[in-house]
Amino acid sequence: MKTASIFELLTFATLATAQPLPARSGRVVVREVPQEHSHERILRSVAASLNQNNPDGIQDPVFALLGNAAAAAGAGDIKDLDCLQQAVADQAFTNAKAAGDAQGMTDALIFRTLERNTAAVGQKSALCTSVQAVNPEIAALTQHQDPASDGAAEFNKQIALDLAVQIASIGGDPQAAIDSGTFAPGEIGDPTAAGNTCDDANDPEGCIFTQNLLVPDVTPDEINQAVASAGGSASTGTSAADVASTTTAATAPAATTAATSDTASSSSAQSNTADATVTGDLGTCAGGSPLIEFGPGFDGRKEDSFQPVDRATFNHGSAQNIAIIADFICGQLSSKCKAGADVVSACKAGQAAATANGVEGQAAADAFNAAFS
Structure with missing residues (x-):
């Protein structure tokens, strides 16, 4: 229903960070209606995990869901903005694992798969290609794509199923993968750049949930089948009990596991x-x-x-x-x-x-x- 300037984009982020941001140009940049706060409870959970140890100085997870022009203002030391979302999820997962926080780990996995804002209805967001995540659970995932983009239904369904398997592997509830879903497809070529979205930083649950706007990618039965096919369940992989005694340094074996699997x-x-x-x-x-x-x-x-x-x-x-x-x-x-x-x-x-x-x-x-x- 509207377009947004860079200044407005940063205003959305400021609501989440409550930190001063550098002045930006008022040049108008057309993009899809904002939705970065649609899954607000996931954002807040990931922010809490990230803040436990944030070596790259990322201001807030919300920047990772913005387009690159706006994301740059809060990316800290992350240079490849296409990889900011992965970097946030990877560090938040590492911190939650060190704290024995299974819910925090689950939310970090969900965050990695959330759709990023793009410049128009039907436009895909770029995948991270320059950096390999430390945690294999994060490395196995990527983000949802605009539901109006080519092949999105099949692509996003597989993202949700992959997410369910990873959640099950850490002892979480794989049905939580449904929460990663996005909105109904917008109209390609809509000059208003409007999609079927919502954006409310003041809704602690997330307006996509409270306004019943989420379109599930998968059914509960499909998730159960995917987890069963993967040989996993809530009792397999890294359980909450397993992570309770880990430390930040314990993430190194995860990277080693990935490297070992490559060799094997x-x-x-x-x-x-x-x-x-x-x-x-x-x-x-x-x-x-x-x-x-x-x-x-x-x-x-x-x-x-x-x-x-x-x-x-x-x-x-x-x-x-x-x-x-x-x-x-x-x-x-x-x-x-x-x-x-x-x-x-x-x-x-x-x-x-x-x-x-x-x-x-x-x-x-x-x-x-x-x-x-």
Whole structure:
């Protein structure tokens, strides 16, 4: 219903931080109606966890849900603003784990998957590609996308299911993953940039909940099935009792676990992709591999999932939905690598083949990889 200036965006953030912010230009920037306070109780919980130890000086979690222009004012030492949301969630999770706070850990996981504001209805927010999260539970997740964007329904559903599995792994209630959902889709091309949103920093519960605006991505039964398929439940993974005695230093083994899983999966990657050869110009990523592997144990997961074979070049955590990994790799080939048009086209063709109806598991990875041959 309205547009917002940078000054107004920072006003929203000021309500949450109660801290002085640098003066900004009054230049008008059109964007989708604000919604960064829609899940307010999650924001407040994550802020409490983050404030226990905030080495990067991030002013408030709300900045991570703003567009980059406004987020910069509260990002502290975080340089890649596309990774601010992950950085907030990762540090909040680390702090909650050290404090034995299972609810804080759960809320940090939910926060990592909340939709970020974008410039228009239907526009996707950029994924974090330059930094790997310390905690594998955070690394396994990414944010919801605008519900009017291409493929959002399927993408956001998988995000919620992945979230449920991670919540279950720490001993939380996986049904809480439903709370990560967003609004009904807005109208593409709406010149007012209005979506079906709400934004109220004074509603401690969150207006998306109190105004019944949340559209669930998944059903409770689908969550139960996902958790069961992953071999997890509220009694598996890192339980509340497990985290009660941990310290901040205990996060190092989590990173080690992720690295170990990468090493352990290398032989699997070779067997999965032994027959795949990449042809074409990979640009600045020459010598790297844009292929995807499928298997167990990635990022400490119990369930099978997908991840890039070459995580040094294509740095992304694992996901149960191959579309998440394929979309990331294709985006990197185009933007970071400046790969040839033939390679980018092959990647997009592979993504389409891997996500076709009825294609799952190893067959999906094979379909994606075959497009590069």
